Amino acid sequence: MEIDPFIFRLSIFILTIFVGYYVVWSVTPSLHTPLMSVTNAISSVIIVGAIIAALSGNDGDIFSTSSIYGFLAIILAAVNIFGGFLVTQRMLAMYKKKKKDK
């Protein structure tokens, strides 16, 4: 009997929850805010779904109902991707060590 591909995806899902568990516990508490903004940025990878949806219309009819939702989702996800990564970058650039010359 063949295994449903869903099971493989479920395995990836479950195992990643565990990976996430250990990785996140190792994040230093002082970086919890950047952690939130970067998880926010990466969860916008939902844009792949948005792109597929947006490109579903054919040439004569680019803005069909389903692709309009795709385009809207692209804008939202793009705000998040750029906003999320850049603000994380900005925050992380501020974390400095004590200067030795004292």
Next chain:
Amino acid sequence: MSANLSATLYLISGVLFILALRGLSSPETSRQGNFFGIIGMIIAVVVTFLSVGNFTTGFIYVLIFLVIGGSIGAFIAYKIPMTAMPELVAGFHSLVGLAAVFVAISAFINPEVFNLGTPGNIKLASLIEMSIGAAVGAITFSGSVIAFLKLQGIMSGAPITFKGQHILNALILIIIIILTFYLCATQSSNLFWILIAVSFIIGFLIIIPIGGADMPVVISMLNSYSGWAAAGIGFTLENTALIITGALVGSSGAILSYIMCKGMNRSFFNVILGGFGATEQSNSRQNKEQRPVKSGNADDAAFLMKNASSVIIVPGYGMAVAQAQHALREMVDKLKKNDIKVSYAIHPVAGRMPGHMNVLLAEANVPYDEVFELEEINNDFANADVAFVIGANDVTNPVAKTDPQSPIFGMPVLDVEKCKSVLFVKRSLSPGYAGIDNDLFYKENTLMLFADAKKMTEDITKNL
């Protein structure tokens, strides 16, 4: 592009996302981590373009919308003040949630594009995944909007409670499950719309009873939800990158909520059910005789600190509100010039989101190796000369250790009272968020400095 190749590349981008979080284990590796995240995102987007392979007019529009959204995001990222970080994160969560809803709607209307069957005849598994993605996404959206409004101060931070609230919420959750069940049985688009509408409502109802200082838990929880929504959509689209990211973000948010709840010694459900202090508040406020407090001015504070050999600073949300972090750093610089040892003590739930204080101090150029977490520094208070409490309140209240009747009993607190002297910057004697009096105000060794945090800090600096 072949399906196998694109699936492999999605997997790579998922792994890069894991590395992005891994990088945050220390500030040195964190920037590299963020870079991995960006690469992962670029791979995912490019692979999607190549596998759809439709480079016609529609593609141009996709790029245009991408640039529009991207510029808005970049603009916000550069303009936003660091004190507004909690609002920003809440706002961003709402966008992820709404994007998930839109993708789910699109997949429901036009399932052929996603290989999910035909309208009215969508594969059962996909329909369930889609419903979960849409429902969780909608909850994330409306919940985050409320959190945003509360943090921004547009909506009062006070908990909004009414009779029968929990029963209503439970009822709506049951309705959502029933709707999903019938939706799968009938494939009716009306049910799909109702499901989304009801999910929007429940997201709203879940967050309104939660008060301002519980926001760290709420934000983490919504962070987690946005992950689960993404994972739901990932299963629908059979996309590994989305599934990996969803699981990562979901567990990350869940762990943060756990850490925040632990920092308040409250169970997750206790926070979610809301209305902290609403019942206890009344009895602890009454029969309160006037107790004497010592209050001082900037001069006294400067004198005490000048003669100290070590000072511990305890910042809280009030510092963020007063934007006092830069003034504070200037004061500390002066202290250091006088060879006074200064460190910072951060309570896990100080501020309105996890790590809020750390970011503000980093913004004010405070080196991160002078900033300590509760467990690292709590024993040092006994040996320190001065504790400078600025904008914190409940997290320093010794009552949490002594009075089993207190609503915050058992909450880990900073042992500020063990210091030789305590300087407490506060605008008035009013109780903190938990609605209880802080015993620290009345201690023999406490000097209250009644003023705005920023102004007081500046005045002290002048007197040093």
